[in-house]
Structure formats: C-alpha cells, structure tokens
Amino acid sequence: MITSFQNSMTRILKQNLGDNMNTAVFYITDNGKKTALKISEKIECDVFDKESLKNIKFYFDNYDSLIFIMATGIVVRKIAEFLKSKKTDPAVIVCDDKGKFAISLLSGHIGGANEIAIKIAEILGGTPVITTSTDVNEKIAFDVFAKKNNLYIKNIENIKYVSGDIVNGKNVGLFSDVDIKGNIPKYIIENKKCESNVFITALKKDIDKRDVCLVPKKYILGIGCKKNTPFCNINNAVYDFLKNIDVKSIKAVTSIDLKKNEKGIIDFCNNENIDFITFTSKELEKVEGEFSKSDFVLKTTGVSNVCERSIKCFDENAVIIKNKTIYKGITLALGEIDFVCRF
Amino acid sequence: MITSFQNSMTRILKQNLGDNMNTAVFYITDNGKKTALKISEKIECDVFDKESLKNIKFYFDNYDSLIFIMATGIVVRKIAEFLKSKKTDPAVIVCDDKGKFAISLLSGHIGGANEIAIKIAEILGGTPVITTSTDVNEKIAFDVFAKKNNLYIKNIENIKYVSGDIVNGKNVGLFSDVDIKGNIPKYIIENKKCESNVFITALKKDIDKRDVCLVPKKYILGIGCKKNTPFCNINNAVYDFLKNIDVKSIKAVTSIDLKKNEKGIIDFCNNENIDFITFTSKELEKVEGEFSKSDFVLKTTGVSNVCERSIKCFDENAVIIKNKTIYKGITLALGEIDFVCRF
Numbered sequence: 073m074i075t076s077f078q079n080s081m082t083r084i085l086k087q088n089l090g091d092n093m094n095t096a097v098f099y100i101t102d103n104g105k106k107t108a109l110k111i112s113e114k115i116e117c118d119v120f121d122k123e124s125l126k127n128i129k130f131y132f133d134n135y136d137s138l139i140f141i142m143a144t145g146i147v148v149r150k151i152a153e154f155l156k157s158k159k160t161d162p163a164v165i166v167c168d169d170k171g172k173f174a175i176s177l178l179s180g181h182i183g184g185a186n187e188i189a190i191k192i193a194e195i196l197g198g199t200p201v202i203t204t205s206t207d208v209n210e211k212i213a214f215d216v217f218a219k220k221n222n223l224y225i226k227n228i229e230n231i232k233y234v235s236g237d238i239v240n241g242k243n244v245g246l247f248s249d250v251d252i253k254g255n256i257p258k259y260i261i262e263n264k265k266c267e268s269n270v271f272i273t274a275l276k277k278d279i280d281k282r283d284v285c286l287v288p289k290k291y292i293l294g295i296g297c298k299k300n301t302p303f304c305n306i307n308n309a310v311y312d313f314l315k316n317i318d319v320k321s322i323k324a325v326t327s328i329d330l331k332k333n334e335k336g337i338i339d340f341c342n343n344e345n346i347d348f349i350t351f352t353s354k355e356l357e358k359v360e361g362e363f364s365k366s367d368f369v370l371k372t373t374g375v376s377n378v379c380e381r382s383i384k385c386f387d388e389n390a391v392i393i394k395n396k397t398i399y400k401g402i403t404l405a406l407g408e409i410d411f412v413c414r415f
Numbered sequence: 416m417i418t419s420f421q422n423s424m425t426r427i428l429k430q431n432l433g434d435n436m437n438t439a440v441f442y443i444t445d446n447g448k449k450t451a452l453k454i455s456e457k458i459e460c461d462v463f464d465k466e467s468l469k470n471i472k473f474y475f476d477n478y479d480s481l482i483f484i485m486a487t488g489i490v491v492r493k494i495a496e497f498l499k500s501k502k503t504d505p506a507v508i509v510c511d512d513k514g515k516f517a518i519s520l521l522s523g524h525i526g527g528a529n530e531i532a533i534k535i536a537e538i539l540g541g542t543p544v545i546t547t548s549t550d551v552n553e554k555i556a557f558d559v560f561a562k563k564n565n566l567y568i569k570n571i572e573n574i575k576y577v578s579g580d581i582v583n584g585k586n587v588g589l590f591s592d593v594d595i596k597g598n599i600p601k602y603i604i605e606n607k608k609c610e611s612n613v614f615i616t617a618l619k620k621d622i623d624k625r626d627v628c629l630v631p632k633k634y635i636l637g638i639g640c641k642k643n644t645p646f647c648n649i650n651n652a653v654y655d656f657l658k659n660i661d662v663k664s665i666k667a668v669t670s671i672d673l674k675k676n677e678k679g680i681i682d683f684c685n686n687e688n689i690d691f692i693t694f695t696s697k698e699l700e701k702v703e704g705e706f707s708k709s710d711f712v713l714k715t716t717g718v719s720n721v722c723e724r725s726i727k728c729f730d731e732n733a734v735i736i737k738n739k740t741i742y743k744g745i746t747l748a749l750g751e752i753d754f755v756c757r758f
Contacts, residue, residue, distance in 0.1 A: 102584065104548070180488050205485065
C-alpha cells in the first residue's frame with residue numbers, strides 16, 4: 073500500500089512487472105534520469121530523484137521492487153539497515169547510470185530480482201548480472217519453483233542445503249503428494265531419500281534438518297459463524313477441523329458477504345496470510361449440487377448453507393472433501409481444487 | 416592486523432593486490448571453490464569456505480579487501496550490519512561461482528574495489544561490473560585522484576557534489592598550492608570558482624558546502640622530547656608550531672630510535688594516523704648540513720640535534736622550512752618534501 077508520494081515522483085502507468093508488483097526507480101545523475109525514463113517507458117513504475125534517497129525506509133516497506141540507477145555502494149549503504157529476510161524484502165536491482173549493467177542485488181529468487189534484472193537489461197540494451205548459483209549453473213532453484221507453483225516454503229532456511237547440493241552436483245530427493253508435470257531434472261530423484269530432500273505435501277510433516285517442505289495451496293476453507301465470534305474460537309476450530317492438514321495449504325477462506333467485516337475471520341486470515349473472499353446470498357444460492365441445510369442460517373442469511381456453497385462459488389470444480397462441521401457458533405467445510413506442479 | 420585464523424583457511428602467498436592490501440576470498444559451492452583457487456593462484460590472498468561466513472565481522476575488520484564467490488544477496492545481508500563509511504570499509508567484490516562477473520560492490524573508489532574487480536575479472540576471464548558514475552562516464556573521480564596522489568580528503572561528504580557536477584557535464588573549479596602535472600580534463604577549470612570546487616592545499620581552509628579540500632602529505636615533522644612527555648603537551652606544541660598548516664599534511668613524524676617507544680609521540684601519531692619513523696644516532700650524525708646544536712641533547716642521545724637531522728634522514732632532499740623550535744621539553748622542526756599531483 074502506498075500512502076503518500078514525494079514531490080519528486082513522476083507516476084507513469086505502463087505494463088506491470090507482474091503479480092501487481094509496484095516498482096520504484098531512483099536516479100541521481102542526469103544520465104541516470106535518462107536511464108530511469110527509458111525504463112518507465114516500458115514498465116509501470118514510479119520514478120524518483122535523489123531527494124527520495126533520504127527516506128528509503130518508506131520505499132523499502134511499500135514497494136515490491138526497487139530499481140536504483142547509481143553505484144552499488146550507495147545502494148548497499150542506503151538499504152543495509154532495513155533488511156529483514158529474503159522471504160519479505162523487496163527485489164533490489166542496481167543499474168549503472170548508462171544502463172550497461174542491471175545487477176540483481178537482493179531477493180533474486182522469491183523477490184523476483186533476477187527476472188526483473190533480465191527485463192531491465194532488455195529494455196536498456198545492457199547485460200543482466202545474476203549471481204545466484206542455481207541460475208549461474210543453470211540448475212533448478214526450489215524457491216523459484218515454489219513461487220511459480222504457488223507453494224508455501226515452510227523451511228526457507230533449508231533452501232540453501234537443497235540448492236547447495238544441486239549446484240555441487242549431488243542428487244536431491246523429491247516426495248510429492250500432488251501431480252508433477254514437465255521435465256524433472258535428472259538430479260532430482262523421486263521417492264528416494266538423499267542427503268537433502270524436498271517434500272511437496274499439504275500434510276503437516278516433520279522433516280530432517282537439510283530438507284525443505286513445500287505446501288501446495290490446494291484447499292479452500294468455507295466458513296460461517298455467528299456475529300462477533302472471537303478470533304481464538306475461529307482459530308481453534310480451524311486447527312481442530314484441519315487436523316493433519318497444514319493451514320498453509322489453504323489458498324482462500326470463503327464466506328457470505330454479510331461476514332465480510334467479521335473481525336474474527338479477518339484476523340485469522342491476516343494472521344495466516346490467506347485471502348478472504350465473500351459472495352452474496354444470490355451467488356451462493358445459484359451454486360448447483362447437494363448441500364446440508366440449516367433453517368436458522370436460511371432465516372438469517374437468505375441461503376440455507378454458507379460454508380460449502382461458498383467453496384463452490386470460489387471454484388465450481390472444487391471437491392468438498394470435508395462436509396459442513398459444526399463448532400460452537402462456527403461451521404466449516406473444506407474444498408480441494410485442482411493442483412499441479414510444473415517443472 | 417590479523418590475530419587469528421579459522422581452520423578453513425588456506426594461506427597462499429602470491430603477488431599482492433597493491434599497497435600491502437590483505438585479501439580474503441570466500442566461497443560456498445564446489446564451483447565457487449574452483450573460482451576461489453583460480454584467484455589465489457594469481458594474487459596473495461587467504462581462501463575461506465562457507466563456515467567463515469558465520470564470523471564476517473572479523474574479516475570485515477581485519478582485511479582490506481573481501482572477495483565473495485556467491486550471490487550478491489547473501490553478501491549484502493552478511494555485511495549489512497558492519498558498514499561504517501566509505502573512508503574505512505574494506506573493498507567488497509562479488510563474483511558468481513563460475514566467475515562470469517566480478518562486481519565492485521562496496522568501496523569502489525577509496526577502498527579500491529573497482530580496480531580489484533577489473534583484476535579479478537581478468538584472472539577469471541569474466542566481466543568487471545563497475546557502477547560508480549564517474550567510471551561509467553569515464554570522468555575523473557577526485558576520491559580516486561586523492562588516493563593515487565597521497566592527498567587526504569578533508570570533506571569526503573562533499574565528494575558527491577563534485578562527482579555529481581562532473582558526471583552531469585558541469586565544470587568544477589580547481590585551486591592548488593602544489594604543482595600539477597598530466598592532462599587536466601577540460602571540465603576542470605583552474606583558479607575559477609564554479610558551483611563546486613576542489614582545493615589542494617596544506618593550509619587550513621574554510622570552504623563552501625559543495626567544495627572539497629584535499630591535503631597534500633608534503634611535510635615531515637621532526638621531533639625530540641624529554642622522556643615521558645605527556646601526549647597533550649606534544650599535541651598542543653605541534654598545533655601551535657604548525658599554526659596555519661593542516662596537521663593532515665604531515666606525511667611522517669621522525670625522531671631518534673631512543674624515542675621509538677615514547678608514549679606521547681606514539682599516541683599523537685596514532686591519533687592523527689601519521690607514520691612514526693626513528694633513526695639511530697649514527698644515522699642522524701651522518702646527515703650532511705648545518706643544524707642547530709644542543710650539548711644537553713648530545714650528552715643524552717649521542718647526537719647534537721634530533722628534530723632537524725631526523726627529517727633529513729627520512730628524505731635527504733627535504734627542505735627544512737621551520738627550524739628547531741623549543742617548547743617545554745619538546746623540540747620541533749618541519750621539513751618539506753617534493754610533492755607533485757598528477758592527473
């Protein structure tokens with residue numbers, strides 16, 4: 073969310089860098105300005121002059137990608153104190169002011185800096201400078217794989233072991249609950265334990281200290297509840313309901329639009345970083361299929377079932393794998409959607 | 416000073432990177448190791464594996480240049496908390512593990528990272544990636560000029576104005592007390608005030624807020640003193656003696672070897688970051704020329720004059736521009752050596 077703009081900003085709307093990424097471009101010199109404007113002709117971005125460098129924290133917190141047209145040393149010093157983790161930090165790209173190089177400096181994989189550096193170098197006619205070892209060695213990076221396939225990385229601190237083994241020419245084990253398509257590289261061995269391994273599963277799983285667990289976001293959680301149901305009741309109910317299923321496998325929580333401001337549900341979704349999507353009673357009613365019915369729910373909402381129907385509203389191909397289950401003032405249902413991982 | 420070594424270190428003595436620079440090379444992957452060893456075949460450096468990355472502070476504090484064979488993101492996160500200033504931080508260079516790129520990441524100018532990146536790229540057959548705008552635009556950088564010409568940069572925070580004006584195509588004024596040789600670029604205007612200016616002078620000077628003062632290290636301070644003369648007496652005497660001359664223009668303090676452990680002198684030299692060089696009474700006696708004499712000094716040291724003679728011992732071509740001056744228990748003399756700045 074961007075809450076304010078500096079005077080020095082020029083907003084130019086163009087093609088987005090992807091995934092609704094918002095992008096800030098900073099320049100210092102006159103050549104840098106030309107380079108920044110060349111970028112802004114091709115991609116949607118906000119362009120800032122050197123005055124904005126005084127308040128980098130704001131841009132670091134509010135933009136998905138930061139492109140600096142200046143010396144790497146300036147950039148490293150400017151961003152140093154705001155670094156948190158490669159899971160959350162924005163992509164940082166540095167170009168010299170003539171656009172000869174576009175360096176992927178920070179968050180090359182999950183943040184997408186490598187891809188952006190390639191795109192920027194293309195725009196400027198320069199060279200993308202990418203140093204992540206999986207890319208340099210043209211090997212698969214499971215953090216990139218996870219991002220592309222909508223998998224939650226549960227043990228991001230272990231990605232380095234898997235990547236390290238791969239670039240060092242070792243095999244890595246792969247165990248998956250979901251369908252895998254595409255060409256699996258020959259150093260990825262399915263269903264055989266190696267020194268480091270990748271598990272793709274929606275189930276809660278204890279793993280060894282060099283392994284990574286990737287959780288496919290393949291479930292939709294339908295929910296109904298009484299007004300003002302507290303967060304902790306909802307949280308406890310969901311965890312009990314899911315049992316051995318990892319909560320990170322929930323792609324979305326669905327309900328009726330009457331609940332769109334229901335604080336307990338919103339807090340739960342924010343806490344777990346899950347989208348919350350609601351539908352009108354008319355939309356819910358239109359869904360075809362057999363659903364359990366409640367006269368009380370019908371009387372208060374105008375539709376006889378919220379939790380199951382809202383799942384089908386989200387995706388008509390979703391399969392209800394757990395029917396309506398009643399907790400104190402809460403109803404829950406779980407739907408599974410098609411999920412395929414592609415190499 | 417390096418006080419301890421990790422087990423993972425391999426010491427290989429080769430040609431030095433220059434100015435007695437000590438260099439640490441870090442790798443993570445197997446390819447990275449090959450790349451590190453290729454570097455170590457050509458330059459004197461210590462090679463460390465990934466275990467050493469756990470204690471980067473030690474290497475940051477004790478090496479002049481750090482070469483990391485790994486992704487830029489790892490390096491930026493590892494060094495972020497130890498950054499101090501571009502005046503003191505080591506040169507940081509990042510190479511991908513195949514050696515395709517050698518990026519000058521930090522301390523490109525004063526730290527020498529740009530030059531090292533060029534050398535490393537040459538060794539690895541890769542591309543040096545340099546982003547400092549003066550280099551990108553093939554313009555002069557006065558911080559590099561100062562380093563090459565043994566000039567102390569008094570207002571390093573203003574270098575950015577001078578460099579900015581130069582890369583933006585503006586003229587910069589130059590005022591120098593010392594001889595200048597070589598080709599002065601056409602955008603450097605001698606003896607004409609511009610929006611930003613460079614002063615090369617050994618005199619104390621008030622400058623405007625976009626100007627830079629570079630102090631030539633062209634003086635040798637000869638000193639003699641009674642045993643256990645306190646630091647503050649020496650400090651006060653020197654500042655009084657120098658008057659309008661900037662203390663940063665002193666290249667070396669010289670004396671007799673009897674004084675080599677004299678705490679007050681040593682503290683003064685450490686405080687001002689000046690070399691302290693002593694000579695034996697035999698060496699002092701051999702110097703030709705007319706010097707003021709002291710029977711007391713002759714009796715205690717075996718030579719009739721320390722402060723003036725030690726200057727001539729340091730450089731026989733030095734001209735004594737201030738003869739022996741006596742402060743309480745201290746004698747001082749000032750010598751000037753040949754000093755030329757070259758573009």
